Amino acid sequence: MSDPREPLRISVSRDRCVGAGMCVLTAPGVFEQDDEEGLVLLLQPAPAPEHRAAARMAVGLCPAAAIKLNSPQSSDS
Numbered sequence: 001m002s003d004p005r006e007p008l009r010i011s012v013s014r015d016r017c018v019g020a021g022m023c024v025l026t027a028p029g030v031f032e033q034d035d036e037e038g039l040v041l042l043l044q045p046a047p048a049p050e051h052r053a054a055a056r057m058a059v060g061l062c063p064a065a066a067i068k069l070n071s072p073q074s075s076d077s
């Protein structure tokens with residue numbers, strides 16, 4: 001269950017990224033692509049509330065599964 005007011009943390013893997021740019025198109029305030037390789041750059045690891053829905057969408061759209069959601073509540077180890 002995702003409450004849009006809940007803090008959201010995301011991370012990206014440039015090793016996985018294939019430079020498809022879906023994340024940048026979907027959430028331009030959160031992601032960018034570098035000029036040299038076209039690989040993802042994370043602008044906001046903790047997106048502002050107005051960017052969270054788009055950031056979540058980008059996670060699902062990335063063809064390389066290079067974007068991960070890190071919920072602050074989850075005990076990822």
Ligand code: SF4
Pocket residue numbers: 012016017018019020021022023024031033038039040061062063064065066067
């Ligand atoms: S959508 Fe995925 S593969 Fe494409 S640039 Fe973003 S992180 Fe990289």
